[in-house]
Amino acid sequence: MSNAPAVVAALQPIRRIRIPLLELARTHRRVTVSAVLVALLFLVALAAPVIAPHDPLATSPDNSYLPPLSPGHLLGSDELGRDLLSRILWGARVSLPVAFVAVAVGLVGGGIVGMLSGYAGGIADLLLMRLIDALLAFPGLILAIAIVAALGPGLRNAMIAIGVVAIPGYARLVRALVLQLKQMEFVTATRSLGATPMRLILGHLIPNLLNPIIVQISLSAGFAILAEATLSFLGLGAQVPTPDWGQMINTGSGFLDNDPWLAIVPGAAISLTVYAFNLLGDSLRDALDPRLRS
Amino acid sequence: MTSFAHLLELEDVHTHLQLKQGVVQAVNGVSFSVDAGETLGIVGESGSGKSMTALSIMGLLPRRGAVVKGRIRFKGRELTALSEDEMEQIRGTDVAMIFQDPMTSLNPVYRTGWQVGEPLRIHRHMKTRASIAAAIGLFKKVGIPEAEKRVREYPHMFSGGMRQRAMIGMGLSTSPSLLIADEPTTALDVTIQAQILDLLRTLNQEAGTATILITHNLGVVAGMCDRVIVMYAGRIVEQGRTEDVFAHPEHPYTWSLLRSIPRIDADEHLPLRAIEGSPPDMVRLPPGCKFQPRCPFAISRCATEEPELITVREQLARCWVTQDGTSLDQAAAGG
Numbered sequence: 001m002s003n004a005p006a007v008v009a010a011l012q013p014i015r016r017i018r019i020p021l022l023e024l025a026r027t028h029r030r031v032t033v034s035a036v037l038v039a040l041l042f043l044v045a046l047a048a049p050v051i052a053p054h055d056p057l058a059t060s061p062d063n064s065y066l067p068p069l070s071p072g073h074l075l076g077s078d079e080l081g082r083d084l085l086s087r088i089l090w091g092a093r094v095s096l097p098v099a100f101v102a103v104a105v106g107l108v109g110g111g112i113v114g115m116l117s118g119y120a121g122g123i124a125d126l127l128l129m130r131l132i133d134a135l136l137a138f139p140g141l142i143l144a145i146a147i148v149a150a151l152g153p154g155l156r157n158a159m160i161a162i163g164v165v166a167i168p169g170y171a172r173l174v175r176a177l178v179l180q181l182k183q184m185e186f187v188t189a190t191r192s193l194g195a196t197p198m199r200l201i202l203g204h205l206i207p208n209l210l211n212p213i214i215v216q217i218s219l220s221a222g223f224a225i226l227a228e229a230t231l232s233f234l235g236l237g238a239q240v241p242t243p244d245w246g247q248m249i250n251t252g253s254g255f256l257d258n259d260p261w262l263a264i265v266p267g268a269a270i271s272l273t274v275y276a277f278n279l280l281g282d283s284l285r286d287a288l289d290p291r292l293r294s
Numbered sequence: 295m296t297s298f299a300h301l302l303e304l305e306d307v308h309t310h311l312q313l314k315q316g317v318v319q320a321v322n323g324v325s326f327s328v329d330a331g332e333t334l335g336i337v338g339e340s341g342s343g344k345s346m347t348a349l350s351i352m353g354l355l356p357r358r359g360a361v362v363k364g365r366i367r368f369k370g371r372e373l374t375a376l377s378e379d380e381m382e383q384i385r386g387t388d389v390a391m392i393f394q395d396p397m398t399s400l401n402p403v404y405r406t407g408w409q410v411g412e413p414l415r416i417h418r419h420m421k422t423r424a425s426i427a428a429a430i431g432l433f434k435k436v437g438i439p440e441a442e443k444r445v446r447e448y449p450h451m452f453s454g455g456m457r458q459r460a461m462i463g464m465g466l467s468t469s470p471s472l473l474i475a476d477e478p479t480t481a482l483d484v485t486i487q488a489q490i491l492d493l494l495r496t497l498n499q500e501a502g503t504a505t506i507l508i509t510h511n512l513g514v515v516a517g518m519c520d521r522v523i524v525m526y527a528g529r530i531v532e533q534g535r536t537e538d539v540f541a542h543p544e545h546p547y548t549w550s551l552l553r554s555i556p557r558i559d560a561d562e563h564l565p566l567r568a569i570e571g572s573p574p575d576m577v578r579l580p581p582g583c584k585f586q587p588r589c590p591f592a593i594s595r596c597a598t599e600e601p602e603l604i605t606v607r608e609q610l611a612r613c614w615v616t617q618d619g620t621s622l623d624q625a626a627a628g629g
Contacts, residue, residue, distance in 0.1 A: 065611075162604075184399075185398045186398060186400055186401045188393065189393055190401070190412070192352055192391040193386035193416060194384070194386030195412070206402050
């Protein structure tokens with residue numbers, strides 16, 4: 001029998017041993033739908049080079065400004081005649097990794113801060129939380145813009161900036177959960193078995209944090225996508241000619257009067273992606289919340 | 295192994311807690327010993343220092359607490375001088391502890407068998423599979439039916455009594471020579487209490503594990519313990535063999551506790567007897583005897599001078615009134 005209960009145990013309502021994934025899918029339809037949607041997005045990003053009908057960078061002045069549903073160009077083409085569908089598909093390869101890295105930065109940074117703060121308490125808690133408060137004092141996007149402005153534009157810096165903005169959310173969440181867990185006797189009980197603080201934190205506390213953290217991950221991934229698009233729209237993220245959704249909206253905004261789809265199509269891609277992540281986070285929260293579980 | 299006089303020996307232990315309101319002398323000059331195979335009861339109300347005494351032994355005091363004075367010797371080794379690493383070697387191997395609330399003393403995200411095997415993985419470096427196999431044996435030992443199936447269940451699928459059994463199994467997995475049970479039955483209902491106490495007694499007799507049983511229930515002490523310590527305001531106020539203490543308590547607090555046990559043959563129209571007043575404010579303790587404000591026998595000396603813990607008849611007691619041989623029962627009847 002496997003004893004790597006981490007994610008499986010966290011995702012499955014622990015009603016019976018080894019609930020098949022299928023049953024879970026049946027009882028939590030919203031989770032299933034949104035998970036499939038998110039999985040599809042990742043699949044698209046992975047398969048973009050194969051499924052994209054055209055080279056996203058290939059210009060063809062003869063075919064510029066084609067409206068959607070034109071032959072050979074399902075979503076139309078832009079001012080340089082580049083195929084919009086291909087650019088959207090390739091754009092997923094920019095947005096999703098950025099979101100992934102940003103979430104990782106936020107999770108690791110915020111997780112460590114929150115764990116230290118909650119577990120150690122005292123003066124460490126006080127100082128770390130004031131630091132987090134300082135980060136929280138700025139609106140997220142403004143802070144991200146400020147960080148990129150300081151580090152210089154580019155995708156790598158955008159990832160860092162968005163990740164830093166995500167840190168306070170994770171830090172506060174982890175700290176609150178750890179404070180709550182510390183009250184439970186199993187913490188002292190585990191110490192009384194001779195477990196080191198490291199073993200207690202890694203082996204016994206972190207598995208208890210997984211449910212709420214999974215929810216936070218999918219919600220902050222949605223934010224990260226949006227933030228990346230915003231930064232790229234402002235010219236602080238992906239640089240020309242990288243096919244990037246935010247940047248495509250920026251370009252498209254100049255043609256809103258005659259060729260609005262140039263902005264609408266990437267906008268729809270962003271909306272759909274953010275919606276998928278938010279729906280996943282939301283439905284997971286409901287599914288994993290024992291109070292809402294019937 | 296070197297020879298030692300007692301399995302566990304506490305000598306003038308003082309444990310202080312730094313709170314915002316001031317320093318709490320949670321444990322104040324406590325000395326006692328436990329011999330191999332013995333069962334010692336520690337009785338007292340909430341805040342009397344009994345749990346803090348246990349946590350001082352385990353080296354698991356809260357952050358704001360520390361043993362500021364005294365010696366704690368286990369098998370001849372001075373525990374207060376050990377490093378955290380060395381304490382981790384002792385905890386869970388030679389000294390185990392079980393806790394009051396079985397609802398929260400197991401980790402909710404792990405199967406019970408995995409948890410019960412944790413000390414074996416920590417100290418015996420067992421693999422997961424072997425530790426769970428061992429957990430099945432431990433489940434059987436502590437009387438959990440269908441052990442093979444139950445090790446795969448999560449804590450929330452266990453009743454309170456079953457969880458406490460699992461905790462006991464976890465504590466015993468490494469065959470410790472000392473088991474500290476901090477109010478193991480307080481959160482359980484009465485029939486389950488009896489089962490758990492039976493189990494502890496059996497294990498004590500079979501394995502020869504010395505047990506410190508912390509409780510506020512004198513009935514539990516009477517049925518379980520060879521010797522008993524009564525604590526009040528961080529001090530030992532009475533200490534002796536259980537039958538001596540119960541037959542003729544030499545401290546008014548013990549006397550009042552024993553008198554406040556409801557009796558089935560009492561006149562049903564008489565009100566239940568409680569101890570007047572409330573426990574003292576641990577930050578601002580009164581001078582003199584700490585029980586004096588609530589004591590029906592108090593004399594003028596009690597308010598100013600704190601009595602020593604000295605031999606009174608067969609036991610030790612900390613009381614001016616009984617030191618000259620006065621019997622509390624007679625004093626109560628006469629006065």
